[in-house]
Amino acid sequence: MDIEKFTRQRKALGHSQVALSQGICIQSTLSKFENNGKVPSLAILGQLCRRLGLTIDDLNDDDVQAVRHVRASLDKIEEAMMAEHFP
Template identity: 60%
Template structure:
């Protein structure tokens, strides 16, 4: 997973971590994921990627 691409896309779209998380997970979950501390479930990751627009494969190294 290319977390840097994930973060760049979130920022490009103007989402805060809280805005991206709304209705999917907590802001803390995204923070832990983006800081490399915790991998999130495929279900949550898929929903976040759908919100960011590209397919999940875009973020795979």
């Protein structure tokens, strides 16, 4: 998970940890995420991301996204081969 991307977005929008966490969680939950990598519940993380204009998927590492892209391409190739009845 690209926590740095999350933190960069928060700072770019000028939000403090206190302001971002208001009404969602306590500031220490956000601090533990940004500084120690302790991921909060998906409900909390989703709300924090929405407030920053991000999705949880936006925080996926680039390597993970590259693997997903390759898998999707291979799936399409396999489907095309099957449709042509290749042995």
